[in-house]
Amino acid sequence: MMKNAVTCRDVVVVRGDREVLHGLGFGLAVGSVTGLLGPSGCGKTTLIRAIVGLQAKVTGAVEVLGLPAGSPKLRGRIGYVTQEPSVYGDLTVRENLRFFAAVLGISSDHVDRVIDAVDLRSHADDRVDRLSGGQQSRASLAAALLGDPELLVLDEPTVGLDPVLRRDLWELFHRLADAGSTLLVSSHVMDEAVRCDRLLLMREGELLADDTPDGLLESVGTSDIEQAFLTLIDRKAGAR
Numbered sequence: 732m733m734k735n736a737v738t739c740r741d742v743v744v745v746r747g748d749r750e751v752l753h754g755l756g757f758g759l760a761v762g763s764v765t766g767l768l769g770p771s772g773c774g775k776t777t778l779i780r781a782i783v784g785l786q787a788k789v790t791g792a793v794e795v796l797g798l799p800a801g802s803p804k805l806r807g808r809i810g811y812v813t814q815e816p817s818v819y820g821d822l823t824v825r826e827n828l829r830f831f832a833a834v835l836g837i838s839s840d841h842v843d844r845v846i847d848a849v850d851l852r853s854h855a856d857d858r859v860d861r862l863s864g865g866q867q868s869r870a871s872l873a874a875a876l877l878g879d880p881e882l883l884v885l886d887e888p889t890v891g892l893d894p895v896l897r898r899d900l901w902e903l904f905h906r907l908a909d910a911g912s913t914l915l916v917s918s919h920v921m922d923e924a925v926r927c928d929r930l931l932l933m934r935e936g937e938l939l940a941d942d943t944p945d946g947l948l949e950s951v952g953t954s955d956i957e958q959a960f961l962t963l964i965d966r967k968a969g970a971r
């Protein structure tokens with residue numbers, strides 16, 4: 732049986748005075764790229780925060796790399812890239828990465844490797860605040876890749892990127908998965924779905940589907956993922 736890097740069972744999260752995740756259950760297989768897709772506000776970031784151990788008021792079980800989410804032992808084994816840049820604007824890309832490598836206690840030899848991985852070699856010595864938005868998000872991704880995390884969680888990493896960069900990043904995600912990492916990538920852009928090994932479709936704090944892209948199209952009987960998503964919503968509304 733394939734091992735899971737993440738297993739969620741009956742996960743409920745309350746934010747403010749509202750329940751925003753309503754009992755989610757799924758697994759992320761080791762070495763896979765899973766897309767977490769759904770409209771703005773459906774709870775993607777909240778679920779991600781529960782997995783990386785940053786979310787308060789989580790009930791149910793969230794197991795990550797065999798440990799409860801948030802365990803101190805998971806530090807260094809998970810890479811998390813938020814929607815906000817996580818690198819310093821007044822340092823160059825290389826200075827940022829050397830700094831994070833020192834904080835993580837890993838050799839600065841890794842720095843050039845992650846710069847190449849995100850294709851920032853020609854900007855390695857530029858200050859981050861003088862880079863484009865897409866270049867800044869790739870610098871944050873490079874920081875998350877230091878230390879070869881077993882689980883990489885990326886919150887909307889392709890927002891604002893042009894089609895070529897998006898394609899290149901997805902190729903990088905698959906190379907990382909082929910090398911044994913597990914990736915969870917959120918997006919509200921349905922056309923990214925076909926690039927994933929597996930999809931979690933979310934809406935209003937619930938999972939509408941947990942399937943491969945082909946499996947989803949076949950089970951719903953549509954030819955594209957966006958249509959499948961809309962059909963599932965209609966079916967759910969009809970069942971109420």
Ligand SMILES: Nc1ncnc2c1ncn2[C@@H]1O[C@H](COP(=O)(O)OP(=O)(O)OP(=O)(O)O)[C@@H](O)[C@H]1O
Binds near residue numbers: 748
């Ligand atoms: N700090 C907070 N306090 C209370 N409610 C919050 C807070 N942050 C988010 N929420 C609510 O939780 C729900 C899920 O938000 P979340 O950020 O997880 O959605 P999302 O799918 O990641 O959205 P987006 O794609 O816009 O980032 C939303 O209804 C939102 O209003």
